[in-house]
Amino acid sequence: MIICYGYPSDLEQMYAFYCARYENISYDEFLKLGIEQFSMKLNSIPKDEPLYEIIKSRTINLGKIKDKEERKYWRELKKINKIPDIYKSNDEIEQELKKELRNYNGVI
Amino acid sequence: MKYQIIKNATDDYTLKYKDKEFNYKPDVELMSKLQEAPKNARIKMLKDLAKDGISLKDFTIEQRKDGKTYFDNTNKNELENTYIQNEMLEVINDVCRKNFGLSLSELILDMDLENDKEQEKFSSELGASLMGRTP
Numbered sequence: 403m404i405i406c407y408g409y410p411s412d413l414e415q416m417y418a419f420y421c422a423r424y425e426n427i428s429y430d431e432f433l434k435l436g437i438e439q440f441s442m443k444l445n446s447i448p449k450d451e452p453l454y455e456i457i458k459s460r461t462i463n464l465g466k467i468k469d470k471e472e473r474k475y476w477r478e479l480k481k482i483n484k485i486p487d488i489y490k491s492n493d494e495i496e497q498e499l500k501k502e503l504r505n506y507n508g509v510i
Numbered sequence: 511m512k513y514q515i516i517k518n519a520t521d522d523y524t525l526k527y528k529d530k531e532f533n534y535k536p537d538v539e540l541m542s543k544l545q546e547a548p549k550n551a552r553i554k555m556l557k558d559l560a561k562d563g564i565s566l567k568d569f570t571i572e573q574r575k576d577g578k579t580y581f582d583n584t585n586k587n588e589l590e591n592t593y594i595q596n597e598m599l600e601v602i603n604d605v606c607r608k609n610f611g612l613s614l615s616e617l618i619l620d621m622d623l624e625n626d627k628e629q630e631k632f633s634s635e636l637g638a639s640l641m642g643r644t645p
Contacts, residue, residue, distance in 0.1 A: 403545075406545050407541040407542040408542050408543070408544070408545030408546030408549060416538075432538060434537050434538070435537060435538050436535055436536065436537055437521065437537055437541050438520045438642040486549075488548065488552055489548055489549050491594060492587045492591060
């Protein structure tokens with residue numbers, strides 16, 4: 403899961419992104435937006451959006467970053483932006499653990 | 511065909527069965543409720559367990575083998591998954607009541623979907639459309 407609609411922090415970021423890029427609407431109006439239309443907008447999120455960096459930090463492969471400082475930067479961001487496990491299904495948590503172990507092995 | 515889920519346009523669906531027709535629109539709020547379900551389910555589960563004086567750790571089986579300790583979380587995961595599935599079903603039921611005036615199981619009965627295969631197919635198609643994926 404790279405973004406969680408059920409996680410208030412992510413939902414607020416999505417709302418802020420929508421208002422900044424498209425139209426200034428109330429939060430209640432935002433919740434009533436069609437999911438497909440909104441997902442399409444989210445899929446083509448511009449790189450200069452704060453939400454883009456959050457998503458990138460969740461998907462980036464730390465093992466592939468050669469520069470030590472940059473790796474440290476993204477590791478911190480990954481930690482800060484992590485979706486709490488309580489929002490995920492057990493299968494997802496298991497998959498992520500495996501992925502993290504792979505990342506960890508790549509760094510060492 | 512006992513029913514039809516028609517995608518009229520983006521975020522615009524119609525459920526047709528017998529002589530009935532319902533329009534529905536999957537929105538951000540619904541997605542939020544569905545993805546919030548695992549959290550709500552876990553909180554509910556912990557509250558229920560606490561009421562009975564049980565902790566989640568009681569479902570983990572500890573085994574020692576070759577001087578190492580292993581933890582078997584199968585029972586814990588099964589219990590969690592049951593709570594998560596029930597919570598998601600609750601969300602789907604709310605959506606069904608709001609859009610079709612019936613809960614999912616009542617809707618299935620009203621549609622005369624008799625066997626498991628038909629019911630499963632419908633639930634999966636409805637679920638896909640609610641998540642914004644074309645069934």
